[in-house]
Amino acid sequence: MxxxxxxxxxxxxxxxxxxxxxxxxxxxxxxxxxxxxxxxxxxxxxxxKIGPRNGARVVAKAWRDPAFRQALLEDATPVVADLGYYGRQGEHVVVVENTAQTHNMVVCTLCSCYPWPLLGIPPAWYKSDAYRARAVREPRKVLQDFGVTLAENTAVRVWDSTAEVRYLVLPERPAGTEGLDEAELMALVTRDSMIGTGFPRTPDQAAP
Amino acid sequence: MTRPHDMGGRFGDGPVLPDQDAHVFEKDWHARALAVTLASGSLGQWNIDISRHARERLSPKDYARFSYYEKWMAGLADLLVERGVVTPDEMAGGTPTSSPLAARMLKAERVPAVLASGGPADRPSDVSALFSVGDWIVTRKIAANRLVEGGHTRLPRYAAGARGQILRYHGTHVLPDSAAHGLGDAAEPLYAVVFPATELWAHPEYPADEVVLDLWQSYLKAVE
Structure with missing residues (x-):
C-alpha cells in the first residue's frame, strides 16, 4: 500500500x-x-519575471516568421529555449496550432500542469475543480463561461496534460494585423488565447 | 480504486470563474506556499511524482475542503514527516533541531539557476516503441497502478478502456507509476494519444471533438 x-x-x-x-x-x-x-x-x-509575455513573444514571432512557426510546430522545446524560455515545468514543450477547422484547449484534469516558463503560474480558474472536471467533457460550455463562442463546425481538441509535456496553443492571427511589428502583435496575445479559452485581441481592442 | 484528484468528466462543479486582472498570487500566503514547496523540493528527498502523489492521497474529505495551496501545504507537511526531514513533534510546534540536510538548503543566489535548469523527465530506455503514429490502441480497462495497490498513475479514469489513435511520440519518459513509489525511473515510450469524444462520453457536445492525453506504453494495447 x-x-x-x-x-x-x-x-x-x-x-x-x-x-x-x-x-x-x-x-x-x-x-x-x-x-x-x-x-x-x-x-x-x-x-x-516569468509570465504570459514570454508566450506572447513566441506567438508573435510565429505569426510573423513562417520558418519559425514551422520549427515551433515540429519541435518547440529547442525553439523556445533559444529565446530563453526553458526551466521548471517547461522542460518538454509542444505547441499546437488553431485553424478554422480545429480549436485547441489545454487542461490538466489530474492536477494543474501548465507551461510555467511561457505562461507563468496558472490562474486560479485553471486549477479549479470546475475547469479540471468539465473541460474534457463539455469544452464548448466551458468556453461560454469565458464568453467565447466557436464558429459552427469547428472541432475542439482538448489536451489533457497527463505527463511532463507542456502545451501552448498558437492562436489564429487576427485579421487586419498585416504590417504590425512584434511588439504590436504581442499586445494582442492574451494569456487565455494561449490556453485555448480565449481569442487574441483585434487591433481595435489592443491594450495600450 | 480511485482518488479524488481524478475528476475529469465529473458532473456538478458549476461554472468556471475566469479572472480578468487577477494577481499572480491571490494571497500572500499562496506565494509563500509555492515558494516553500519549491525550496523544500530542492532538498532532494523526493521527486515530482512523489510530491504529486502526496497531494492525491490526502483523504477525500481533506482534498475537497482544502483550497489549492492548502493541498500543497498538506502534501508537503506529510512528506516532510514521512521522509524523516521533520519530526511529528517539530511539526506540532516542538523545539526544532538542526537538520543534517542543511548543507543542501537552496540559497537565494542559486534560485535563478535552479528554476532555469528545470528537471527534464526524458530518460534513455531499453524499452522499444511498439506503436507508430496512426496506430489504434486501447487503454487499460482499469485506471490503476499495477505495481502498488492504490498507487499513483496518470491514466485518468475517464480514459480507461478507451480506443484512441497514436498522434505523437514523445520519446522515453520516467514512468510515474514507478517513480512515485521509489521503484526507479522505469522510463518507457510516451505517446500523445487522441480519442474521439464519442469514445469517452455518452453525450459528447460535437461528434468531431477529440481529447488528447499523454500516455505511457504500458497503459496501452494494440487493437486491430
Whole structure:
C-alpha cells in the first residue's frame, strides 16, 4: 500500500492556512532547510519575471516568421529555449496550432500542469475543480463561461496534460494585423488565447 | 480504486470563474506556499511524482475542503514527516533541531539557476516503441497502478478502456507509476494519444471533438 495513514502529519499544523504556511516556513528556516531570502527570489521570479509575455513573444514571432512557426510546430522545446524560455515545468514543450477547422484547449484534469516558463503560474480558474472536471467533457460550455463562442463546425481538441509535456496553443492571427511589428502583435496575445479559452485581441481592442 | 484528484468528466462543479486582472498570487500566503514547496523540493528527498502523489492521497474529505495551496501545504507537511526531514513533534510546534540536510538548503543566489535548469523527465530506455503514429490502441480497462495497490498513475479514469489513435511520440519518459513509489525511473515510450469524444462520453457536445492525453506504453494495447 502507498502511505495512507489516519494520523496525517499535516493535521499537526495550525488550521488557518496563512498560519499553517508561516509555521512550516519558520520550522524549516530554524532547521536550516529553507532560506527565506530564496523564497523571496522564487516569488519575485513568478510575480515579475516569468509570465504570459514570454508566450506572447513566441506567438508573435510565429505569426510573423513562417520558418519559425514551422520549427515551433515540429519541435518547440529547442525553439523556445533559444529565446530563453526553458526551466521548471517547461522542460518538454509542444505547441499546437488553431485553424478554422480545429480549436485547441489545454487542461490538466489530474492536477494543474501548465507551461510555467511561457505562461507563468496558472490562474486560479485553471486549477479549479470546475475547469479540471468539465473541460474534457463539455469544452464548448466551458468556453461560454469565458464568453467565447466557436464558429459552427469547428472541432475542439482538448489536451489533457497527463505527463511532463507542456502545451501552448498558437492562436489564429487576427485579421487586419498585416504590417504590425512584434511588439504590436504581442499586445494582442492574451494569456487565455494561449490556453485555448480565449481569442487574441483585434487591433481595435489592443491594450495600450 | 480511485482518488479524488481524478475528476475529469465529473458532473456538478458549476461554472468556471475566469479572472480578468487577477494577481499572480491571490494571497500572500499562496506565494509563500509555492515558494516553500519549491525550496523544500530542492532538498532532494523526493521527486515530482512523489510530491504529486502526496497531494492525491490526502483523504477525500481533506482534498475537497482544502483550497489549492492548502493541498500543497498538506502534501508537503506529510512528506516532510514521512521522509524523516521533520519530526511529528517539530511539526506540532516542538523545539526544532538542526537538520543534517542543511548543507543542501537552496540559497537565494542559486534560485535563478535552479528554476532555469528545470528537471527534464526524458530518460534513455531499453524499452522499444511498439506503436507508430496512426496506430489504434486501447487503454487499460482499469485506471490503476499495477505495481502498488492504490498507487499513483496518470491514466485518468475517464480514459480507461478507451480506443484512441497514436498522434505523437514523445520519446522515453520516467514512468510515474514507478517513480512515485521509489521503484526507479522505469522510463518507457510516451505517446500523445487522441480519442474521439464519442469514445469517452455518452453525450459528447460535437461528434468531431477529440481529447488528447499523454500516455505511457504500458497503459496501452494494440487493437486491430
Amino acid at each position: 502507498p502511505h495512507d495513514h489516519s494520523d496525517h502529519p499535516h493535521s499537526l499544523l495550525p488550521p488557518d492556512p496563512a498560519l499553517r504556511v508561516k509555521a512550516l516556513e519558520t520550522l524549516l528556516t530554524r532547521k536550516g532547510l529553507v532560506d527565506p531570502a530564496a523564497l523571496d527570489v522564487i516569488i519575485d521570479t513568478y510575480e515579475n
